[in-house]
Amino acid sequence: MRDSTTRSTGDATRAGEPEACDLLLLGGTILTLDEADTTLADGAIAVRDRRIVAIGPRAALAARFRPARTLACDGRLLMPGLVNSHNHTPLMITRGMIEDLGFAPMFTAGIPQGHRLTEGEAEALARLGVYEMLRHGCTTIVDFYRYPQALARAHAELGTRAIVAGRVHDADPEALTQRRYVYDPALARETIRENADLIAAWDGHDGGRIRCDWAPHAPDTCSDACLAEVAGLAAAHGGNVHTHLCQSPVEVEQVRARSGLTPPQALEEAGLLTPALLAAHCIHIKARDIARLARAGAAMAYTPLGNAKTGRIAPALDLAEAGVEITLCTDTFSGDLFEAMRWGVAMQRIRRGAPVLDARTALAWATGNGARRLGLGAEVGALTVGRRADILVMNTDAPSMAPLIDGYGLLVYGATGMDVGTVVVDGRIVIEDGVLTTADGPAIVREAQAVAEGLWTRSGRRPITSGGA
Ligand SMILES: [Zn+2]
Numbered sequence: 001m002r003d004s005t006t007r008s009t010g011d012a013t014r015a016g017e018p019e020a021c022d023l024l025l026l027g028g029t030i031l032t033l034d035e036a037d038t039t040l041a042d043g044a045i046a047v048r049d050r051r052i053v054a055i056g057p058r059a060a061l062a063a064r065f066r067p068a069r070t071l072a073c074d075g076r077l078l079m080p081g082l083v084n085s086h087n088h089t090p091l092m093i094t095r096g097m098i099e100d101l102g103f104a105p106m107f108t109a110g111i112p113q114g115h116r117l118t119e120g121e122a123e124a125l126a127r128l129g130v131y132e133m134l135r136h137g138c139t140t141i142v143d144f145y146r147y148p149q150a151l152a153r154a155h156a157e158l159g160t161r162a163i164v165a166g167r168v169h170d171a172d173p174e175a176l177t178q179r180r181y182v183y184d185p186a187l188a189r190e191t192i193r194e195n196a197d198l199i200a201a202w203d204g205h206d207g208g209r210i211r212c213d214w215a216p217h218a219p220d221t222c223s224d225a226c227l228a229e230v231a232g233l234a235a236a237h238g239g240n241v242h243t244h245l246c247q248s249p250v251e252v253e254q255v256r257a258r259s260g261l262t263p264p265q266a267l268e269e270a271g272l273l274t275p276a277l278l279a280a281h282c283i284h285i286k287a288r289d290i291a292r293l294a295r296a297g298a299a300m301a302y303t304p305l306g307n308a309k310t311g312r313i314a315p316a317l318d319l320a321e322a323g324v325e326i327t328l329c330t331d332t333f334s335g336d337l338f339e340a341m342r343w344g345v346a347m348q349r350i351r352r353g354a355p356v357l358d359a360r361t362a363l364a365w366a367t368g369n370g371a372r373r374l375g376l377g378a379e380v381g382a383l384t385v386g387r388r389a390d391i392l393v394m395n396t397d398a399p400s401m402a403p404l405i406d407g408y409g410l411l412v413y414g415a416t417g418m419d420v421g422t423v424v425v426d427g428r429i430v431i432e433d434g435v436l437t438t439a440d441g442p443a444i445v446r447e448a449q450a451v452a453e454g455l456w457t458r459s460g461r462r463p464i465t466s467g468g469a
Pocket of ligand 1: 086087
């Protein structure tokens with residue numbers, strides 16, 4: 001254990017006069033997840049101007065600071081907010097309905113499709129997705145879909161730290177639901193304009209809490225020309241590029257038929273295989289392409305639960321061993337990254353037939369790795385002085401939160417998102433004792449339900465709330 005009070009920043013004050021701070025989290029066990037894996041019993045965290053200004057023993061910080069607000073954390077477990085590296089919040093519309101159909105929503109007929117949503121409907125669903133992830137302790141969220149400005153509004157309103165992008169593609173979505181690829185340059189222009197307009201309007205919003213990136217949907221739903229155009233725009237913009245890669249045999253076959261390349265080769269040809277790339281899924285990927293990703297310095301967004309629901313296991317450990325950095329995501333159908341950590345380890349153990357990996361590694365996927373790959377390594381992902389104050393206060397009186405011995409194993413193998421009590425993002429309490437403070441949580445759920453009932457009814461499926469099919 002290290003006393004980090006000596007590493008604090010802030011005002012030089014006269015001896016004996018307390019320093020002002022905005023928020024003091026007082027008491028509790030602190031799991032910092034810093035480089036030395038520092039833990040503190042009966043600690044405290046002081047926050048000023050959105051950042052952590054001191055971490056140390058409770059008594060020392062209580063004497064040193066005069067907080068505008070004190071949050072009693074006695075007996076609680078404090079940890080960094082989680083980084084959920086790949087999501088599409090409006091796809092909440094398909095939760096509970098798509099899982100038994102076997103494939104990605106964009107390729108599935110007979111369900112409400114994203115390209116048929118109105119912007120208002122997308123925003124209502126995005127607010128549900130953002131609310132759920134925040135409630136489950138995800139403080140930094142990558143979110144990209146159609147109507148990206150609706151997504152940005154949801155994150156801005158609810159208080160998450162978000163990296164938002166559009167969904168660039170030129171494959172016609174109506175044809176995709178029939179498993180046909182029809183590339184339309186007008187669609188590329190429209191979706192690229194949507195992503196560019198998002199960046200112009202939202203990048204850097206609220207002191208950088210909302211950032212905007214580029215997101216070409218996938219190597220099969222973007223033509224080679226579309227991929228190359230996005231590569232140029234993304235290089236000029238900076239930040240990350242988010243995509244789906246080797247998600248299905250259909251994708252691999254389409255890219256091969258089109259150009260004779262594998263999907264990672266197609267990205268490389270287009271200029272997208274760079275350290276900026278954050279590629280989700282990586283299921284149907286060959287060893288030489290894993291090496292290609294590692295050489296390029298690209299990273300993976302690992303989606304263990306989403307992959308498992310379609311009967312697949314991504315070779316995440318193979319990628320990690322090759323040198324590809326692993327980040328973790330829920331990819332929409334759940335907001336619970338604790339569950340994803342547990343599944344992420346379990347799936348690799350099943351694949352290898354051996355007890356590979358450990359809880360601390362899974363926590364790194366969900367915190368520091370994601371932060372680093374998003375260019376936020378010095379800002380979030382651990383609790384240290386100078387970083388942004390993105391903090392979870394876990395409910396240690398929940399039955400799933402005992403016994404608390406080393407913390408890491410309990411969080412990965414025992415905890416659920418509902419064990420998150422209070423969530424601080426950028427120094428602001430956005431969930432307090434399970435209740436959303438930035439908006440009316442139950443109203444968000446009701447509005448999303450009403451939107452979903454309408455969309456499913458339009459798709460020919462009568463919800464049980466109105467008498468069933
Ligand atoms: Zn996705």
